[in-house]
Amino acid sequence: MINTHTGPQPADFADVRAANLAVVLRFVRENAPCSRADIAASTGLNKATVSSLVADLVDRRLLRETGLTENRVGRPATMLVLDGSPYAAIGIEVNVDYLTAVAVDLSGTELLSWRRSFAGATATPNQAVAAVAALARRVLNRMGKEARQVLGLTVAVPGLVDVSGSVRIAPNLGWRDVDLSGDLAKALRDPGFPVLVDNDANLAVLAEHRFGPHGGADDLVYLTGEIGVGAGVIMDGRLRRGGQGFAGEIGHIQIDPSGPECRCGRRGCLEAVAGLGAVLQHTAPDATPAELEPEIDEVARLARGEDAGVLDALATVGANLGRGVAIIANVLNPEVVILGGYYVALAPWVLPAAREELARRSFAPDSGGTRLVVSTLGYGAAALGAAARLLDSIDSGRLPAQT
Amino acid sequence: MINTHTGPQPADFADVRAANLAVVLRFVRENAPCSRADIAASTGLNKATVSSLVADLVDRRLLRETGLTENRVGRPATMLVLDGSPYAAIGIEVNVDYLTAVAVDLSGTELLSWRRSFAGATATPNQAVAAVAALARRVLNRMGKEARQVLGLTVAVPGLVDVSGSVRIAPNLGWRDVDLSGDLAKALRDPGFPVLVDNDANLAVLAEHRFGPHGGADDLVYLTGEIGVGAGVIMDGRLRRGGQGFAGEIGHIQIDPSGPECRCGRRGCLEAVAGLGAVLQHTAPDATPAELEPEIDEVARLARGEDAGVLDALATVGANLGRGVAIIANVLNPEVVILGGYYVALAPWVLPAAREELARRSFAPDSGGTRLVVSTLGYGAAALGAAARLLDSIDSGRLPAQT
């Protein structure tokens, strides 16, 4: 059934075709090698229709016949798979201490994953644009060598991004009103593909939804664990941004009115009591952004050594985090909340307290309330989601132009 | 563009037809009397297509030609309006101290609005089903006399309702696992229309979205102000229920760890510091549910008389409410948060403090952050939304069977 609540846009044949192309494409993505007959039987589409759709997709090199046939009774089937080779989607994550670049093919297979350090906190926006553009050009060069058509470039930024791709505020980068999308397109000399910008949490949750072990869940939330804490929200299978695109900006929810002062001037914000800063407060209160990762490693080392002070601090952070997750659980009721960023490395000591606090405060703990888990995608989640976002439009039937 | 992210359901012509019927229907709903030519010009559909669609809708008595023509150059147009007369949708709200019944026609015009007192807190579920069924029968009788086909009956309940229409928990009614939808259908002897059950906050926000002054907003939240506090959430133009249907259950979010004890055993829940109970704490700590409304009137009277104690208490409730709204604003970023229930009567004294607290705590106060307003739909919002919910399926193109 077509979702008709999209507004007063009328539908026509092109929409039907697009919808059915998307159905076939997604079916093949999820059911590895399969035959036209399989598709017809499972989707309810007519065999002839499937043939026509598949022909279109093969023409555009989105599908490929493997030639392989199975060994069953009856005429053997020509199996179909996603054709990974002709396209690539690029995602780049800008962070306080590093840049990450990822490229994936149509099936989501990682083609490359690069990481380089980056002085995000001290670089000017112009320098950042130049650095991102340089990294992008290297990726583009590589993709060109592999003769791949680039579907687009998405940049993940830790901050508020409006619909036009402008960064409204990125506190940890010190940015304000940076037209990153436009500047980057200019720096790349107006490439023939879209250049998008989005919030890192939003993109990370997209990555979890597409590639993570909880991908089946249509309601999930991703929590970034960096200097700031932000949430990406998927409800009913789609990213939800809110009225102005700022949904999930939970870093400054007040968790404890008597808590420590936050950078924002208020007291007891989630970011102040459960963010990376709260973790490092006890071991390295003056750590510079460039030193975050080694500092976290040091915290983990001390925790493994059962340093009482660090264990205590991590348990407190976990409890505070659990209180924040409980709020999310009560407001949004997602099936899963996924912890990302530096929480991953600290999970063994943070997670138990957080889960306990969540259970204590959640409304419907019986019969499977919100689960709290740790991301398995690693530091590259946002970059991976940035690339994945470009696959979404293809998955919804907007095929790339035929070359 | 059709939203194709609805899953692997293939589309066909029936879907196109349904989508376009919905487009025409919604256009006529919003543009009062209009001609076929108007519809074609505004929607982009072809004139011939519009004629065909309109013919279908007139056949099913959803539209009617008014015969009236305008006084312009050229051939006069035959104007079209929604035909209100042949259908009715019924909504009933069950609450602690009253039952409300509302019936609306296709255009949303109220056909009747009844309210009767009801001892919700002491009645057994069986008694409640009997009372609701009796009320429903009276409404059905009236609709029958007007020769209207009933599109359905939706019941609003203050509690957790699962997808099947079962009430999982309704604390203030003392219910647990009541199959209200099934029982009611049985009591009405399997009527030929759907009997639905939903959470009161969810239905109230639907009413606000369809009939309220902020209906243009696609991201809005409604807060019930009864003994409990719950939220209905609309994001991207549709009701969002979360993974298990419990989104918006914000009554037991902790606002103040050092606050008073809540009925749930925890401390400083939103419900405990900003619910009706917190308001009455100061004037009538032992009020029974049946006396809620007069008690609130009394509070308002004292506030008008500038009773210092009451004004102070209301300001405190307002501030706590504002903290809760700020949390919602940061998590969901809606354009508007609408206060309903008894907050409406107390708004003059509660709202200023709430707005101040919201402004202090919201992330993006510049350039139009979340607005906090008071419902104008009155106590019947949930019942109205219950009826309106039945119109939604028609608005999305699923026309009623031809009689």
Add this chain to the structure above:
DNA sequence: GTTAGTTCGTCTTACGACCAAACAAATTAG
């Protein structure tokens, strides 16, 4: 080796829905 049965994918035909353009109808402007 031959025959039957099965499954795959294409081909043909039909139908439904939309669009474009022509056209008839009804009214105003001059």
Add this chain to the structure above:
DNA sequence: CTAATTTGTTTGGTCGTAAGACGAACTAAC
């Protein structure tokens, strides 16, 4: 009374899917 204008229907065409027939290719069994 004629021209201009606007409305809504009619006609013809296109597109995409459904239904069913058909040939192709293979296995199984006698």
